[in-house]
Amino acid sequence: MENKKFYITTPIYYPSAEFHIGHCYTTIIADALARYKRLSGYDVFFQTGTDEHGQKIEKIATEKGLTPKEYVDPIIENAKDLWNKLGISYDYFIRTTDEDHCARVQKIFKMMYDKGDIYKGEYKGLYCTPCESFWTESQLDENGKCPDCHRDVHEVSEEAYFFKLSKYQDKLVKFYEDNPKFIQPESRKNEMLNNFIKPGLEDLCVSRTSFKWGIPVTFDEKHVIYVWIDALSNYITSLGYPDNLDDKFKKYWPADIHLVGKEIVRFHTIIWPCMLMSLGIDLPKQVFGHGWLIVDGGKISKSLGNYKDPRDYINSYGVDAVRYYALREVPFGNDGNFSEDLLIARTNADLVNTLGNLVNRTLAMSKKYFSSVVENPKVYESIDDNLISYAKMLPSLVDNKVNSLKVNEALEDIFELLKRSNKYIDDTTPWVLAKDESKTDRLKTVLYNLLESIRISTILLRAFIPGTTERIFNMLNTKKIEFTDLDFGTLEEGITLNESEILFNRIETK
Ligand SMILES: [Zn+2]
Incomplete structure (x- = not known):
């Protein structure tokens, strides 16, 4: 029996400036996957955090007359507030400045040194004296x-x-x-093999003496540990490694998915596995390198300043409009475009016209014809087949897509049921059935089929737009809201639906 646990991580973000919509995108996907697995019955550990050491933050802080910690603390408070507003259900937020993390990284460094995998050498680099910074050839300006x-x-x-x-x-x-599924999407594996591994891996510089803002090497204190062993180890120090292997580490390691942006796939699929081999512990099951969210055609960049505070979008359009857009718009492994116009168009088309409209129409008819009481006399007609057969198939369709990280396609599939349901209303014309007393039982069945399609879609949407789905369940007044209740026909007969309310307001554009 496979252990039903699921450990998912976002990268730890570098808090040199406030977080933007790109950080939100990665974190929203991770949250959706974590929620989906929890609903599927897994014991989930979902981790995010911040990578706080290094020369860049030291330098910015010094310029502002602050210590590095004084500089990053408010940024991290702000990030946690943003995650809270986005409904990010993380189980653990790690900061690389956490005392237990620092002590564990020092032990890991020493273990690798004692094994003979870390040695002292000479780092050659290109140095800017006024900036006190090392650069690589590729980082230099034109x-x-x-x-x-x-x-x-x-x-x-x-x-x-x-x-x-x-x-x-x-x-x-x-x-x-x-492990052919280790790197996803597949294309990134070939990139790693051909561009980096086959030409030959070079030993990696893992300490520096030219700046101070880092974790000291215990046995040679003028050195601080340079980025890799400090940052990548976060995925295991949070679980207690190497101090306590019997509790969280035993339960959750290896990670099921490290979700990372495509620019850091290399670190997670080359450096990190080699570190783990050196420590003699299992490798993560999968690294998923997703594309970027491009803002209006250009990469989101702090220096370009082409982004708003993500809270502005949440305040204007609602948290679930932002979550839905981020999850729906970016195809598997590719870049997606973030633009406010597209967000508005997507919200109006899918959340207002398709989902909101279906729920409100169905509840209004149920109220008008049957005082909101749900019944199913099972008077089926062949026109029902197309709807019901798709609704029955949908849970496994969605499950496959989510488990292969094709979240945008999973949402497309769910919305297909909602679209079919809207069409089903047009085709069955309940307002005509209502005029014919001999059709009362047929009308009840039609409404029941619609409510079932709404309920099943809503269960499947729980991981993605959790606030909205809770409101719909409230309106449906049903207790059948779990993944174990996905069978068509599970909605309780005899319940009375609650008043319908507007789920999403149409966003007017100029
Ligand atoms: Zn310079």
Whole structure:
């Protein structure tokens, strides 16, 4: 029997500035998957957090006359407030400045050193003296100068510790072969193999002496641990590793999905697995590198400043309009476009016209014809088949799509049932049936079929737009809201529906 647990992570975000809609996108998908798995009966651990060390934050803080911690603390409070407003149901928020994380990272570093996988060497880099920053060739501006101040850089070297990435190259290739689903989408696997692994992995610089804002190396205190071992370890230090292996670590590791943006797939599918091999523990089951949310055709960028505070969208359109848009608009593994106009169009078309309209029409007819009492005399006609057969098939359709991370397609499938239901109203013409007393039982059946389609769709939408689905269940006055209640015909007979209310207001555009 497979252990019914599910451990999902977002990347830990770098709080050098306030979070934007791109951070929201990754976190909303992770939340939807976490909620879906909880509803499916899994014991879920959903983790997000922040990666707070490093030269960049040290520098910004110094410029503002703050300590790095003083600089990041309000950004993190603000991020938590944003996650709260977006309904992000994380189980744990890790900060790499947490004391227990720092102590565990120091132990991990020492374990890898003792094993002979970390050694002292010399780091050569391009250095900008006024900025006190190292750069790689590819980070320089178009004139080969410092990307920050555009002054000359010069080559310097400093003592540094290195991790023997090269030692694990063959084992890593073998792991990819044995675990074909490890990297999703598939295309990213070939990119990793051809661009990075086959040319040969170089050992990785894992400490620095040129800045101070990091976790000190315990046995050589002028060094701080440079990004990789500090940041990537968050996925296991939060579970207690290496101090306590019997509790959360035993229960949740290995991670089922690391959800990451495509720009950091490399770190999660090359560096992270090699670190874990060095520690001798299991590798995560899957790394999913999703595309970016592009704002009005361009990448979201702090320096371009082409984004609003995501709370502005929530305040204007409602949290579920934002969640739905983010989940619906971005195709599996590709980039999606974020634009306020598209958000409005999507909200009006799907949430107002299709979902809201169906619920309100159905409840209004039930009230008008039967005082909102639900009955099913089972007077079926062949026109019902198309609706009912699709509704019966839908749960497994959605389950397959969600489990292969095709969330946008899962939503498309659910909305297909809602669209068919609207069409079913037009085809069965309940207002005509209502005029003929001999058709009363048929009319009850038609309304029951519609309510069932709404109820089933709503159960399947719970992970995606949780606030809205709760309101619909309230209107339906049903207790059959779990994944175990997805069979068509489960809606209780004899219940009385509650007053219908407007789920989404049409957004007027100029
Ligand atoms: Zn500079």
